[in-house]
Amino acid sequence: MTTLRTSTVSWRVRPRAVALTLTGLVLLALLMALDMRIGEIEMTLPEVLTGTFDVNSAAHFVIMELRLPRALTGALVGAALALSGAIIQSIARNPLASPEILGVTTGASVTVVAGLVLSGSAYGTVSGLLATLGVPALALLGGLLGAAIVYGLAWRRGLDGYRLVLVGIGVAAVFTNVKFWLLTVGDINDTARAMVWISGSLNGRGWEHVVPTALALAVLVPLTLLGTRSLDALRFGDDTVTALGVRVNPARALLILAAVLLAAVATASAGPIAFVALASPQIALRLVRSGRPPLLCSAVVGAVLTTAADLIARTVFSPVELPVGIVTAVLGAPYLIHLIWRSRK
Amino acid sequence: MRLQAAGVKLGYGDRLIVDGLDLGIEASTVTTIIGPNGCGKSTLLRALGRLLKPQGGEVLLDGKRIDRIPTREVAKVLGVLPQAPSAPEGLTVADLVARGRHPHQTWYRQWSSDDEGAVAAALDMTGLSDLAERPLEELSGGQRQRAWISMALAQGTDLLLLDEPTTFLDLAHQVEVLELVRHLHEAAGRTVVMVLHDLNLAARYADRLVAMRAGRVVASGTPHEVLTEGLLREVFELDAKVIADPVAGTPLVVPIGPLPRD
Amino acid sequence: MSATAVAPRPHGLRRRRLTVLLALLAAVAVAVVLSVTIGSKSVPLADAWHALTAPTGTENDIVIRSLRLPRTALGILAGLALGVAGALMQGHTRNPLADPGLLGVTQGAAFAMVSSIILLGASSLLTSIWYGLAGALVASVAVFALGMAGGRGGPTPVTLALAGTAVSALLYALTSTIVLLDEQAMDVFRFWQAGSIASRGADVAWQVLPFVLAGLVLAVANAPGLNALSLGEDVARGLGQNVSRTRAVGVAAVTLLSGAAVAACGSLAFVGLIVPHLARPLSGTDHRWLLPFSGLIGAALLLVADVVGRVVAPPGELEVGVVLALLGAPFFVALVRRRKPVRL
Numbered sequence: 001m002t003t004l005r006t007s008t009v010s011w012r013v014r015p016r017a018v019a020l021t022l023t024g025l026v027l028l029a030l031l032m033a034l035d036m037r038i039g040e041i042e043m044t045l046p047e048v049l050t051g052t053f054d055v056n057s058a059a060h061f062v063i064m065e066l067r068l069p070r071a072l073t074g075a076l077v078g079a080a081l082a083l084s085g086a087i088i089q090s091i092a093r094n095p096l097a098s099p100e101i102l103g104v105t106t107g108a109s110v111t112v113v114a115g116l117v118l119s120g121s122a123y124g125t126v127s128g129l130l131a132t133l134g135v136p137a138l139a140l141l142g143g144l145l146g147a148a149i150v151y152g153l154a155w156r157r158g159l160d161g162y163r164l165v166l167v168g169i170g171v172a173a174v175f176t177n178v179k180f181w182l183l184t185v186g187d188i189n190d191t192a193r194a195m196v197w198i199s200g201s202l203n204g205r206g207w208e209h210v211v212p213t214a215l216a217l218a219v220l221v222p223l224t225l226l227g228t229r230s231l232d233a234l235r236f237g238d239d240t241v242t243a244l245g246v247r248v249n250p251a252r253a254l255l256i257l258a259a260v261l262l263a264a265v266a267t268a269s270a271g272p273i274a275f276v277a278l279a280s281p282q283i284a285l286r287l288v289r290s291g292r293p294p295l296l297c298s299a300v301v302g303a304v305l306t307t308a309a310d311l312i313a314r315t316v317f318s319p320v321e322l323p324v325g326i327v328t329a330v331l332g333a334p335y336l337i338h339l340i341w342r343s344r345k
Numbered sequence: 346m347r348l349q350a351a352g353v354k355l356g357y358g359d360r361l362i363v364d365g366l367d368l369g370i371e372a373s374t375v376t377t378i379i380g381p382n383g384c385g386k387s388t389l390l391r392a393l394g395r396l397l398k399p400q401g402g403e404v405l406l407d408g409k410r411i412d413r414i415p416t417r418e419v420a421k422v423l424g425v426l427p428q429a430p431s432a433p434e435g436l437t438v439a440d441l442v443a444r445g446r447h448p449h450q451t452w453y454r455q456w457s458s459d460d461e462g463a464v465a466a467a468l469d470m471t472g473l474s475d476l477a478e479r480p481l482e483e484l485s486g487g488q489r490q491r492a493w494i495s496m497a498l499a500q501g502t503d504l505l506l507l508d509e510p511t512t513f514l515d516l517a518h519q520v521e522v523l524e525l526v527r528h529l530h531e532a533a534g535r536t537v538v539m540v541l542h543d544l545n546l547a548a549r550y551a552d553r554l555v556a557m558r559a560g561r562v563v564a565s566g567t568p569h570e571v572l573t574e575g576l577l578r579e580v581f582e583l584d585a586k587v588i589a590d591p592v593a594g595t596p597l598v599v600p601i602g603p604l605p606r607d
Numbered sequence: 608m609s610a611t612a613v614a615p616r617p618h619g620l621r622r623r624r625l626t627v628l629l630a631l632l633a634a635v636a637v638a639v640v641l642s643v644t645i646g647s648k649s650v651p652l653a654d655a656w657h658a659l660t661a662p663t664g665t666e667n668d669i670v671i672r673s674l675r676l677p678r679t680a681l682g683i684l685a686g687l688a689l690g691v692a693g694a695l696m697q698g699h700t701r702n703p704l705a706d707p708g709l710l711g712v713t714q715g716a717a718f719a720m721v722s723s724i725i726l727l728g729a730s731s732l733l734t735s736i737w738y739g740l741a742g743a744l745v746a747s748v749a750v751f752a753l754g755m756a757g758g759r760g761g762p763t764p765v766t767l768a769l770a771g772t773a774v775s776a777l778l779y780a781l782t783s784t785i786v787l788l789d790e791q792a793m794d795v796f797r798f799w800q801a802g803s804i805a806s807r808g809a810d811v812a813w814q815v816l817p818f819v820l821a822g823l824v825l826a827v828a829n830a831p832g833l834n835a836l837s838l839g840e841d842v843a844r845g846l847g848q849n850v851s852r853t854r855a856v857g858v859a860a861v862t863l864l865s866g867a868a869v870a871a872c873g874s875l876a877f878v879g880l881i882v883p884h885l886a887r888p889l890s891g892t893d894h895r896w897l898l899p900f901s902g903l904i905g906a907a908l909l910l911v912a913d914v915v916g917r918v919v920a921p922p923g924e925l926e927v928g929v930v931l932a933l934l935g936a937p938f939f940v941a942l943v944r945r946r947k948p949v950r951l
Contacts, residue, residue: 177932420847
């Protein structure tokens with residue numbers, strides 16, 4: 001911990017966290033550039049760079065309209081999910097907590113699967129309506145509804161972190177099993193489409209997906225960072241927290257709200273990309289060697305993980321493209337395992 | 346010699362806290378380990394109770410290497426109470442104390458009359474019989490501490506290792522717990538090793554004091570031999586006067602102030 | 608698990624626990640009767656008795672002996688297994704979020720079954736149960752080995768939980784890849800995933816039985832050690848408990864119990880997550896009581912949910928997994944809201 005101090009401002013900074021965040025951002029830029037090479041016309045890295053920054057180049061349109069928004073969606077969604085996970089894990093004081101227990105991702109999954117399966121190919125017209133704008137709107141609705149249910153049921157003269165987790169498990173169990181059931185009801189092709197969405201996919205994502213996620217991050221990241229000190233304090237028991245001068249309930253309620261919004265917007269854009277929210281904070285925590293998931297670092301790790309996963313998802317089985325969520329798990333899980341393995345020293 | 350540490354090296358991971366320490370505990374004595382925070386007192390106690398495996402050297406229980414004796418056999422002669430133990434919510438005092446009988450139980454002999462008697466005696470000795478059905482979290486700090494000691498007593502060992510059994514207790518309760526320890530020692534000839542912070546109480550209730558600093562034993566002997574003004578300067582960096590306790594005649598430490606740093 | 612296994616106490620609490628035990632046994636018995644008699648074809652109790660004691664090959668005899676009995680037996684086995692496994696898992700990890708699937712059994716079973724379909728041509732759910740069981744065991748051993756390597760001197764709850772989550776996520780991703788590429792695998796997988804004890808046949812119950820029995824024996828043996836461990840590792844060691852061995856036995860029990868149940872009935876592991884929270888207010892923290900209570904509640908809950916699934920949506924059936932979630936979870940939430948949850 002190093003302190004940066006002028007006459008009026010003093011900020012406490014972990015040099016390791018700063019170094020890691022900066023390295024992560026460089027890596028992220030590189031991965032995004034590599035990702036943008038891929039498409040109907042393969043490009044080289046220099047072509048991608050000129051295409052991005054030179055308005056008059058031939059590739060500019062393709063980059064700006066198709067490839068950049070997709071890459072940005074991946075990075076932003078990854079960051080938002082990871083940040084959401086970091087907040088929830090800090091508040092629940094539980095490394096297994098993720099937006100899933102807030103009802104966000106599971107709620108979104110149920111509504112989307114219901115939409116895809118129940119109004120699927122059998123009723124062609126409705127599926128056309130669902131095709132573009134329908135799914136994100138449905139996901140956002142389901143996610144917020146799910147969170148509202150969990151939040152409402154868990155609230156009882158305040159928000160006890162432990163009760164929130166338990167209620168979250170119960171609600172998630174309902175959503176998940178209804179989702180499983182819905183998958184057995186529909187036509188097998190609709191089930192397959194639903195499975196792709198559940199796994200999380202970046203295929204065909206455009207600016208309309210970038211903008212809401214970017215806006216959410218722009219508003220919520222500074223808010224959450226201001227709440228960092230509360231998060232630090234919330235790790236201790238409620239009595240200690242109150243003694244440290246933090247107003248427990250408002251702080252916790254606001255932070256959870258931020259986590260919900262981040263996860264809901266991200267899920268609406270790209271589906272519930274597996275594992276990013278759970279693994280990124282744990283990876284960041286072990287890299288930075290801090291006691292609590294570091295917020296910014298977690299977000300950067302989430303962005304890197306998602307972008308790298310998308311790159312792999314598009315290249316290994318090319319031309320078949322895997323849902324990005326599958327690769328985030330394949331990529332993130334062994335790395336988390338490696339970190340656990342290494343920490344025995 | 347009941348319990349002996351011979352050249353033990355103790356630490357966590359790469360960090361060595363105690364490097365080559367020798368200590369012997371005589372039968373039927375109360376030995377108290379004193380020393381400043383972080384000097385390795387608790388680490389040593391954990392090693393004596395085979396909770397921590399030495400990285401070098403050995404711990405001997407009745408002349409045999411403690412790590413070669415089956416842990417359940419050790420548990421029948423040696424009880425350990427770690428610092429600030431925690432119990433699951435809703436556990437009653439009786440349940441906690443009953444769990445002290447664990448080493449004496451097998452799958453075919455889950456609750457014998459010996460167990461029954463030992464638990465009742467342990468509850469009685471700690472004055473908790475009336476509170477037996479209360480959940481632990483409803484007790485005061487002093488009562489809770491006595492419940493844990495009661496669990497260690499129910500274990501029925503004649504060797505007891507207690508890590509700061511008086512933390513969180515007010516003076517009256519501290520004296521109460523230490524009187525209990527003295528009673529155990531005098532009535533049943535038990536051997537007790539404990540870590541204490543209060544030097545005056547340590548002097549009054551211990552037969553032998555062991556003063557540690559930075560992982561080494563600086564002095565050991567009777568309270569009169571160990572608690573000297575020179576030792577307080579050396580071990581605690583404390584400027585103090587040592588007078589005779591007007592009640593028990595044991596050394597009484599009256600602090601003057603920290604040593605000026607040079 | 609004898610009745611003598613109680614602490615000395617005023618007999619009130621002990622009698623209360625015995626009463627609860629009897630009540631739970633009665634509940635399971637009622638559930639069995641319901642499960643045997645109620646369904647798309649309702650069978651009078653007398654006919655059911657006839658089928659059990661002196662079958663003469665009537666239509667009702669055949670329904671009961673070839674459909675209802677195996678289904679009920681599987682329900683009891685799976686419910687018992689998941690309830691006990693859940694209580695063990697939460698006790699060992701001291702984490703209320705831990706379910707028996709945490710060791711990777713669910714995803715291990717899913718991956719092995721799905722792979723057996725595309726690689727070995729196993730075409731139905733039933734032939735792939737052995738693969739599922741094998742997959743569950745392998746995944747769980749891998750998780751334990753990882754947790755072992757991660758912790759200092761034996762697996763700590765946190766590393767165990769994280770390793771389990773990581774391995775599960777990895778296996779789930781691989782399973783998803785396979786089912787997205789292979790339609791037949793997807794079709795089998797989605798029905799397995801929904802969780803059901805229907806139309807499995809008697810041989811599945813027999814396949815599962817030895818694993819569940821072995822798991823229950825280990826669980827019983829594990830209970831006193833788990834009690835000691837709940838006081839913290841240092842106290843447990845001081846009481847002469849071999850901590851690593853206790854953990855290993857517990858993990859073996861969880862693996863056998865939940866692996867068998869999940870391979871046969873699909874992803875019902877959350878039964879094991881919810882049931883211990885229902886049992887704990889009745890049993891207190893003593894695992895010698897918590898384990899049997901959880902098992903019985905699990906069995907009764909699973910059977911009742913299955914019966915409800917048969918009658919709510921005629922002429923079809925609702926999978927037991929869905930009904931369980933719809934019935935059990937709100938009850939669980941209500942319970943959590945009403946009383947102060949018992950912390951581990």
